[in-house]
Amino acid sequence: MLESPSIEFGEDPDSILVENLLASVSQHQRQKNGEQTRNRMRARIQNGYFVFQAPVGYKYARVSGRGKMLVRDEPAASVVQDALEGYASGRYENQAYVMRMLQADPLFPKDATGIVRHQRVGILLTNPVYAGYVEAPSWGVSLRPGQHEGLISWQIFQRIQERISGATYAPRQKNHNEDFPLRGFVACAHCGTPLTACWSKGTHARHPYYLCPKRGCEAYSKSIRRAVIEAEFEAMLRNVQPTETLFKVATRMFRELWTHRLAQGQAQAKALGAQLVRIERDVAKLLERILDASVPSVPSVPSVPSVPSVPSVIGAYEARIRKLEEEKLLIA
Known part of the structure; x- marks a missing residue:
C-alpha cells in the first residue's frame, strides 16, 4: 500500500480514484516541466548558446549578462586544438594516428578504462562546436554561429570534413x-x-x-x-641550394613550431604538477580516514547488518591509496 505524509490511501474505490487522479496530475506536471525545459533550451541554442554536456576542451562558466556558456578548459583545450589542426593539415595521417596521440597525452581525459576509443575520435573530428558553431537537428535548429570561442576556424573544420569524406588525402x-x-x-x-x-x-x-x-x-x-x-x-x-627567402620562411616556421611546442610542454608540466598536488592531498585525507577507522569505537547495534566492518573499510582506503600512488608514478 502506498503511504504519504499528507494523504492517506485506501483500498476502497474512492481512494483508488484519488490515487489515480493524483498520479495523472503529477505525470502531467512532470511532462510540462520537461516541455518547458526543452523549449528554453531550444530558444537558447537558437541564439547561439550551446546547452548540452560540454565537450572535451570546454567547460561551462557563468558570464555576466549571458548566463552559463562554453569557455576553453585548459590544458585539454590545447590538446584538442592540436589534434584537430594536425589532422586537417595532414600532420596526423589518419584517425588512428590521432587516437594514439590522444592516448599518449596525459592531459587528455580518458574513459573509465583509461582508453581513448576510435568512436570518440570520430565525434571529436566532426563536432562543429570546436569551430564555434552550434546546432540541434532533433529540435529543428540548423547550424549557426555560436556565442562561444571556437578552438579552430571554420576553414580548418571544413578541411577535416573533406579528409574524412575522402575528398582529400593525407601525404x-x-x-x-x-x-x-x-x-x-x-x-x-x-x-x-x-x-x-x-x-x-x-x-x-x-x-x-x-x-x-x-x-x-x-x-x-x-x-x-x-x-x-x-x-x-x-x-x-x-x-x-635554398633561396634566402625560402630559408627565412623555413626558419620562421620552425621557430613558431618550437614556440608552440614549448608552450604546450609548459602547460602540460603545470597541469601535471597540479594533479600531483591533488593526488597528495587525497592520499593525506585517506590516511587520516584509516587512522580514524582504526580507533576503537562503540560497538554497533546488532540489528544493523549494513554497516561495513573496520577491516573492509581500511582495505578499501588502502586500495584507493595504491591506485593514487600508481597515478603519481605515471605522472612523474
Whole structure:
C-alpha cells in the first residue's frame, strides 16, 4: 500500500480514484516541466548558446549578462586544438594516428578504462562546436554561429570534413624500408607516377631495382638499378641550394613550431604538477580516514547488518591509496 505524509490511501474505490487522479496530475506536471525545459533550451541554442554536456576542451562558466556558456578548459583545450589542426593539415595521417596521440597525452581525459576509443575520435573530428558553431537537428535548429570561442576556424573544420569524406588525402605514407629510401618520392619521367621498388632474384644474387607501377606507361615495368638512380639523386642534392627567402620562411616556421611546442610542454608540466598536488592531498585525507577507522569505537547495534566492518573499510582506503600512488608514478 502506498503511504504519504499528507494523504492517506485506501483500498476502497474512492481512494483508488484519488490515487489515480493524483498520479495523472503529477505525470502531467512532470511532462510540462520537461516541455518547458526543452523549449528554453531550444530558444537558447537558437541564439547561439550551446546547452548540452560540454565537450572535451570546454567547460561551462557563468558570464555576466549571458548566463552559463562554453569557455576553453585548459590544458585539454590545447590538446584538442592540436589534434584537430594536425589532422586537417595532414600532420596526423589518419584517425588512428590521432587516437594514439590522444592516448599518449596525459592531459587528455580518458574513459573509465583509461582508453581513448576510435568512436570518440570520430565525434571529436566532426563536432562543429570546436569551430564555434552550434546546432540541434532533433529540435529543428540548423547550424549557426555560436556565442562561444571556437578552438579552430571554420576553414580548418571544413578541411577535416573533406579528409574524412575522402575528398582529400593525407601525404603519401613513407616507406621505412632502408633498402629503398626513394620509393614513393621519385616520380616516373613519363607519367609522373611515384616509383616503386623491389629485389630481383638473379642466378647467383639478388639485385635492387626501381620501376614504374602504372600500366600503360611507356616505362611500365622497366627497371632502373638502385645504384644508378640513387647516385643521380645524390648528385642533384649537392647542387640544390635554398633561396634566402625560402630559408627565412623555413626558419620562421620552425621557430613558431618550437614556440608552440614549448608552450604546450609548459602547460602540460603545470597541469601535471597540479594533479600531483591533488593526488597528495587525497592520499593525506585517506590516511587520516584509516587512522580514524582504526580507533576503537562503540560497538554497533546488532540489528544493523549494513554497516561495513573496520577491516573492509581500511582495505578499501588502502586500495584507493595504491591506485593514487600508481597515478603519481605515471605522472612523474
